[in-house]
Amino acid sequence: MAIKIINSSSNTTSTGDNGNRKLPVLLFDIMDTIVRDPFYHDVPVFFRMPMEELLECKHPTAWIEFEKGLINETELARKFFKDGRDFDLEGLKNCMRRGYSYIEGVEGLLRALKQNNYEMHAFTNYPIWYEMIEDKLKLSTFLSWTFCSCTIGKRKPEPDFYLEVLRHLDVEPASCVFIDDR
Numbered sequence: 001m002a003i004k005i006i007n008s009s010s011n012t013t014s015t016g017d018n019g020n021r022k023l024p025v026l027l028f029d030i031m032d033t034i035v036r037d038p039f040y041h042d043v044p045v046f047f048r049m050p051m052e053e054l055l056e057c058k059h060p061t062a063w064i065e066f067e068k069g070l071i072n073e074t075e076l077a078r079k080f081f082k083d084g085r086d087f088d089l090e091g092l093k094n095c096m097r098r099g100y101s102y103i104e105g106v107e108g109l110l111r112a113l114k115q116n117n118y119e120m121h122a123f124t125n126y127p128i129w130y131e132m133i134e135d136k137l138k139l140s141t142f143l144s145w146t147f148c149s150c151t152i153g154k155r156k157p158e159p160d161f162y163l164e165v166l167r168h169l170d171v172e173p174a175s176c177v178f179i180d181d182r
Helices: 051-057 062-067 073-079 089-099 106-115 130-137 159-169
Strands: 012-014 020-022 025-028 120-124 144-148 176-179
Touching: 062 073, 073 089, 089 130, 106 120, 120 159, 130 144, 144 159, 159 176
Parallel strands: 025 120, 025 176, 120 144
Antiparallel strands: 012 020
């Protein structure tokens, strides 16, 4: 993948206390945008069932509650499956950890954007397990984990999550670019 970043001082603005700030601010979804998502690739194998069966057996809201920080991983393990069956939570976490890797070409892109002084933030629906991604891939080298659903308590596409981003960054919507796989 060849990507050319054009460095231009014409896209900076003075924003009061922030001084000169390069715009646009880049907001990245994480899973399957920057990082390979093991849920679709590895988790069905871990549970020894096809994806369709896994989707049928899992609790309809447990993962969403985990992503929003409403339940912890112990509670996730208790209610992950509709029928309440036990499973190896540490094994699942290890499966996820092993599956995290950069999407091809993305690490170089992030490096180039960082070298060109773009302000970059995670804007993602993900649980506290984002810390496992950080431990393995060190995404904070390139971006801030500012907007994770588990710490904000909101998920995309909830309008309040987007408004929270704008309030926190103190920018207009036109000054942000959201990069997502969906």
